[in-house]
Amino acid sequence: MSHILRIENLHVSVNDKPILRGVNLVIKFGETHALMGPNGSGKSTLGLAISGHPNYQITEGSIWLDDANLTEMEADERSRAGIFMAFQRPVAIPGVKMADFLRHAATNVRHPDRKEGQDLIPMREFRKELKSRMEQLKMDPEFARRYVNDGFSGGEMKRAEILTMAMLSPKFSILDETDSGLDADAVRLASASIAEIGRDKMGLLIITHHDKLLEHNPPQFTHVMLGGRIVETGGAELARELHDHGYDRIRKAYPDADAANQQMLAKEESLAV
Amino acid sequence: MSTTTIDKLDSAETFGQQAFERLLLKRIDPTWLTAKRKEAWEIFQALDWPNPRDENWMRSDIRGLKLSKFAPNLDESVEISQAAPVRLLEGVEVSASVRSINGVVVGESLNPTLAAKGVVVGSLSRCARDHSATVEKYLHSLICPKSDRFAALQTAMWSDGFFVYVPRNVRLELPIHLHASMGDGQVDLSHTLIVLEQGAEATVLFESSSPDTASHGFHCGGVELIQHGNSHLRYVSLQDWGKGCWQFAHQRASVGRDSQLQWTVAAMGSRFAQVDQRVELVEPGARSQVNGVMFTQDRQHLVYNTLQHHIAPHCISDFLYKSVLQDSSRTVWRGMIKVSQGAQKTDGYQRNDNLLLSDTARADSIPGLEINADDVRCTHGSTSGRVDEELIFYAQSRGFTRSEAIRMIVTGFFQQIFDRITIQSVREALGAAIARQVRQYE
Numbered sequence: 001m002s003h004i005l006r007i008e009n010l011h012v013s014v015n016d017k018p019i020l021r022g023v024n025l026v027i028k029f030g031e032t033h034a035l036m037g038p039n040g041s042g043k044s045t046l047g048l049a050i051s052g053h054p055n056y057q058i059t060e061g062s063i064w065l066d067d068a069n070l071t072e073m074e075a076d077e078r079s080r081a082g083i084f085m086a087f088q089r090p091v092a093i094p095g096v097k098m099a100d101f102l103r104h105a106a107t108n109v110r111h112p113d114r115k116e117g118q119d120l121i122p123m124r125e126f127r128k129e130l131k132s133r134m135e136q137l138k139m140d141p142e143f144a145r146r147y148v149n150d151g152f153s154g155g156e157m158k159r160a161e162i163l164t165m166a167m168l169s170p171k172f173s174i175l176d177e178t179d180s181g182l183d184a185d186a187v188r189l190a191s192a193s194i195a196e197i198g199r200d201k202m203g204l205l206i207i208t209h210h211d212k213l214l215e216h217n218p219p220q221f222t223h224v225m226l227g228g229r230i231v232e233t234g235g236a237e238l239a240r241e242l243h244d245h246g247y248d249r250i251r252k253a254y255p256d257a258d259a260a261n262q263q264m265l266a267k268e269e270s271l272a273v
Numbered sequence: 274m275s276t277t278t279i280d281k282l283d284s285a286e287t288f289g290q291q292a293f294e295r296l297l298l299k300r301i302d303p304t305w306l307t308a309k310r311k312e313a314w315e316i317f318q319a320l321d322w323p324n325p326r327d328e329n330w331m332r333s334d335i336r337g338l339k340l341s342k343f344a345p346n347l348d349e350s351v352e353i354s355q356a357a358p359v360r361l362l363e364g365v366e367v368s369a370s371v372r373s374i375n376g377v378v379v380g381e382s383l384n385p386t387l388a389a390k391g392v393v394v395g396s397l398s399r400c401a402r403d404h405s406a407t408v409e410k411y412l413h414s415l416i417c418p419k420s421d422r423f424a425a426l427q428t429a430m431w432s433d434g435f436f437v438y439v440p441r442n443v444r445l446e447l448p449i450h451l452h453a454s455m456g457d458g459q460v461d462l463s464h465t466l467i468v469l470e471q472g473a474e475a476t477v478l479f480e481s482s483s484p485d486t487a488s489h490g491f492h493c494g495g496v497e498l499i500q501h502g503n504s505h506l507r508y509v510s511l512q513d514w515g516k517g518c519w520q521f522a523h524q525r526a527s528v529g530r531d532s533q534l535q536w537t538v539a540a541m542g543s544r545f546a547q548v549d550q551r552v553e554l555v556e557p558g559a560r561s562q563v564n565g566v567m568f569t570q571d572r573q574h575l576v577y578n579t580l581q582h583h584i585a586p587h588c589i590s591d592f593l594y595k596s597v598l599q600d601s602s603r604t605v606w607r608g609m610i611k612v613s614q615g616a617q618k619t620d621g622y623q624r625n626d627n628l629l630l631s632d633t634a635r636a637d638s639i640p641g642l643e644i645n646a647d648d649v650r651c652t653h654g655s656t657s658g659r660v661d662e663e664l665i666f667y668a669q670s671r672g673f674t675r676s677e678a679i680r681m682i683v684t685g686f687f688q689q690i691f692d693r694i695t696i697q698s699v700r701e702a703l704g705a706a707i708a709r710q711v712r713q714y715e
Contacts, residue, residue: 051670054662075669084670091667095685101671104681108672116677147685164671 003029003066003082005050005172005203011060012042012049017267019045021228021260022061027203029171032217034239035207037225038247040265043207044088046225047174051085052078065171079105080112082171086161086178092149098160099130099144102167109168133166137193154181162193172203179213191216211243224250227260287344288426296430299347300398303405306412313418313428320422329421332605332637333547333576338519343460343491345430346375355484357454360511360706365478365698368447369394369437374454376432376461387445393438394449397464400436407438411468415497415525420549423521427462427493434463434494439473439504448476448696455481455514457488465496469504469532476696480511483542488515492543494522502530502556507537509699513706514542516571522548528588530556537564537694539703540575541710551580554588554616564690565594566703568710569602569634576605581623583616583649592623595690597683597707598634607639610653612646619649627657628686630679680711 005027012020019042027033035043049056050063052075063070070078093101107120120126130144139159149157158178165173175194179187187210195216198204206213214236222238223230226247231254232238242250251258286292293314297307323330369383371394378396387394393404401408418428435451455461467477483490492514500506514520520543528534540546552561567575581590596604610621627636638655660682668678687707691700 053666053670074675075666076672076674079670079672087667091661091663093664093668093682093685095688096681101668101681104673104677105668105671108674108677116674147688168671 003171003203004064006064007046007050007061008064009061010046010049010058010063012045013057013059014045014055018059019228019264020049023228023230025223025230027172027205029203030200031221032199032204032206032219034214034219034222035205035225036209036222036239036242038261040268041225041261042228042264043225044176045228047085047176047205047207050078050083050174051075076108079168080109084165084168084170084172085174086158086165086176088176088180090149090157090161092147092152094147094150096148097145098148099127101148102130102164105164106167109170130167133163136196137163137166138189139163155183155186158182158186158190159193162190162197166197170202172205173198174205174207176207177209178206179208179210184212187212188216211239214239226250226254227257227264229257231257287341288430292345293429296345296347301402302398303402303409305405305409306401309413310429313425316418317422317425317429320419320425323421323423329549329578329607330547332607333545334574335519335545335547338545340491342458345462346377346432346460357482357484358513359452359480360482360513360702361478361480361509361699362450363698363702365450366447367450368445370450370452371395371435372452372454373433373435373461373463375456375459376434376453376463378433378435384447387443390443391440392443392445393436395436397434397436397466398432404436404438407468408436408466411497411499412464412466413495413497415499415527415551415553416495416523420523423493423547424495424523427464427495427521427523430462431464431495432462435465435479437467437475437477439469439475441470442472444474445476448478451477451479453479453481455483455488455490455492455518457484457490457515459490461490461492461494463494465494466499467497467506467508468499469501469506471501472503473501474505476507476509478509478699480513481542482513483515483518486516486542489517490515490519492518492520492522494520496522496524498526498534498536500526500528500532500534502532504529504532506533507535507696509537509696511539511702511706512542512546516542516544516573518543520546520548522546524548524550526552526561528552528554528556528559528561531558532560534561535564535695536561537699539566539706540577541568541706543575544573546575547578548576549578551582552590553582553584554590556585557587559585560589561591562693563590563592564693565592566687566690566707567594567596567604568707569596569604570599570710571602572600573602575603577607579606579608579623581608581610581621583610583612583619583621586615586617586619586646588616589620590622593690593693594625595627595687596625596636597628597630597686598636599630599710601631601633603635603637605637605639606655607637607641608653609641609643610651612644612649612651614645616646617648619646619651621649621651623653625655626686627655628683629657629659630683680708683707683711
C-alpha cells in the first residue's frame with residue numbers, strides 16, 4: 001500500500017484568530033513522525049484541522065489524502081477516507097456502550113459508501129473481533145459494556161482511543177499526547193500497544209512532550225512546531241535533543257516564530273481567564 | 274403567557290345536560306354508580322374550566338380545544354375502519370388482553386386458569402355490574418371529581434375501560450395487555466382501574482393509539498392503581514395518540530405496606546396533553562419508581578404535573594423523567610415531593626432531564642419540595658440543554674454522519690431510563706418508538 005498525507009501551506013484560524021501560519025508536511029503510509037513543540041505552538045490545532053473540527057477554519061492551503069482533497073470534506077467523510085485522531089481529552093457519551101459505538105464506527109469506516117439505516121457488521125462477528133483486539137491490548141472485557149468514556153480514568157480514556165484506532169485501522173493516525181497524564185507503567189503499555197497496532201500498518205503522527213512514547217515508536221522524522229509553523233525537521237536524534245535540552249536553541253534560532261508563539265499563549269491565557 | 278380564553282371553551286351541547294341524561298338512559302349501571310355519576314355531573318356544572326392563573330394550568334394552552342366538535346360515544350358496537358397500531362405485544366405472551374375502541378371495550382380474553390383463581394380482567398362497565406361491590410369500593414376512590422372540570426366530566430361520563438383485579442397471593446407470570454384505540458375525530462372517555470390484593474403480583478402493559486399519526490380526537494381519562502400490602506405491580510403506559518388529539522388525564526396510585534410499584538410512562542403522541550400523576554405511599558415500606566420518557570415534535574405540547582406523596586414513614590419514591598424535544602414542541606414537567614407530618618425516614622428522589630434538538634423547542638422544568646417531617650432525605654434536580662457539538666464532532670471523527678451521531682446521542686440520553694426497565698419487549702418497543710420519531714438532521 002502506498003498512501004500519502006500531504007499538508008500544503010496550511011493556515012488555520014479559531015474564532016478568526018490565526019493559529020497555524022503555513023504548515024507543510026508530507027507523511028507516507030508506514031512512516032512514523034514525531035511532532036514536538038512548546039505549549040501553544042499549534043500541535044493539537046494541526047490534528048483537529050486535519051480531522052475536520054468545525055471550529056478550526058482553514059483560511060489558506062489544503063490537506064490531501066492521495067488524490068482526495070480533505071479540506072472539502074466533513075469530519076465523518078475524512079474518517080471514512082482513512083483519517084484518525086486519538087484525542088487528548090475524548091468526550092463522554094453517556095448511555096452509549098463502547099461495543100455499540102465501535103460496531104457502528106467500524107461499519108461506517110470499513111464501508112465508506114454505507115447509507116444510514118443499512119446493516120451493521122453482524123453482532124457475533126464483531127464481538128469476536130472486538131474481544132480478540134481487547135485481549136491483545138490487555139483490556140478487561142467489561143470495558144466493552146461501559147458507556148463511551150463515561151467515568152473513565154485518564155488511562156482508560158487513552159486505552160479506549162487506542163482500541164478505537166485498532167478497530168478502525170485508519171491509513172493515518174494522529175496521536176495527541178496519548179501518553180500524557182499516565183503513570184510509567186501505563187505509558188509503557190500505551191507505547192507498546194501503539195507500536196503493535198500502528199507501526200508499518202499506517203502513517204503515524206505522534207504529538208508528544210515526552211520521549212517514552214518515542215522509545216517504542218522511533219520516528220523517522222521529528223518536526224518542531226513554533227508559533228504555528230514547522231520550523232525544523234530532523235530525525236530521531238532531534239526528538240532526543242529537544243527532550244534533553246528543551247526548546248531554548250529553537251526559540252533563539254527562530255525569534256519571529258517565538259514571538260508569535262508568546263503572543264498566542266498570552267491570548268489563550270487571557271481567554272482562559 | 275396569554276392563555277386567557279379557556280372559559281370560552283364552550284359547554285358544548287354535545288357534553289350538555291341532554292347528553293348526560295341520554296347516557297344515563299342508555300347505560301345499565303348499578304344504582305351506586307348512577308348516583309356517583311349524578312354527583313360528579315353536578316360538580317361539572319358548578320365548576321369553571323381551569324383557570325390559566327392556576328399553578329397547574331399556567332403553562333398549558335388549551336385555547337384551540339373546541340369541545341363542540343366532539344361527542345361522547347354512546348354506541349356499544351363501534352368499529353373503526355382502520356386498525357390502530359399495537360406496539361407492546363411484539364414477542365410477548367400474555368395472560369389476558371382487553372381492547373377498546375372509542376372508549377368502549379370490544380374484546381376481552383383471560384386465561385381460564387387465572388379466572389378460576391379469582392383473577393378478573395375485562396370491561397369496566399361489565400365488571401361494575403358483575404363485580405359490583407369490588408368496583409364500588411375502588412372506582413374513583415383516588416380521583417376526586419373536584420380536582421378540575423375534566424376530572425368531573427370523566428367521573429360523570431366515563432364510557433367504559435379496563436378493570437384488573439388480582440386476588441390475595443396470586444402472582445401473574447405473564448403480562449396483561451390493555452389497548453385503547455380511538456378513531457379519527459372520536460372521543461375516548463375510558464377509565465383504568467387496577468387492584469392488587471395482599472401479596473399479589475402483576476405486570477400490565479397499557480397502550481393507547483390512533484389509526485395514524487395525524488388523527489384527531491379527545492381523550493379524557495383516569496387511571497387508578499391500588500396496591501395492598503406486599504404486592505408488586507409493574508405498570509407500563511405508552512401514550513401514542515395521533516398528533517391531533519387532546520389528552521386530559523388524572524392518574525393515581527396508592528401503594529400499601531412493603532409493596533413495590535414500577536410505573537413506566539412513555540408519552541409520544543397527542544397535540545396537547547395534560548397529565549396529573551400522583552403516587553401516594555400510604556403505608557410503611559412502600560416503594561415506588563416512576564420512569565418517564567417524552568419525545569415531542571412539531572407543535573406538540575405535553576404537560577406533566579407529578580406528585581410523589583409520602584403519607585407513611587419509611588417509604589421510597591424515585592421519579593426520573595427525560596424528554597427530547599424537536600421542532601417547536603414544548604414540554605412542561607412540574608414535579609413535587611410532598612412529605613406529610615409523621616412520614617419520617619422518607620427517601621424521595623426526583624429528576625428531570627431535557628434534551629433540546631432545535632432552537633424553537635422549549636422545556637419547562639419545575640421541581641418542588643413540600644416537607645412536613647424532620648427526618649427525611651429528599652433530593653431533586655433538573656437539566657435542560659442542546660446536544661453538545663463536541664459529542665457530535667467526536668462521533669463524526671469516528672465515521673458517524675451528523676444525523677447518526679444525533680440519533681445515537683438521543684438513544685444514549687434515554688438509556689438511563691431503559692436501564693431501569695426490566696421488561697425487554699417494553700425496552701424494544703420504546704426504543705423503536707423513539708427511533709421512529711427522530712428526524713433526519715442536517
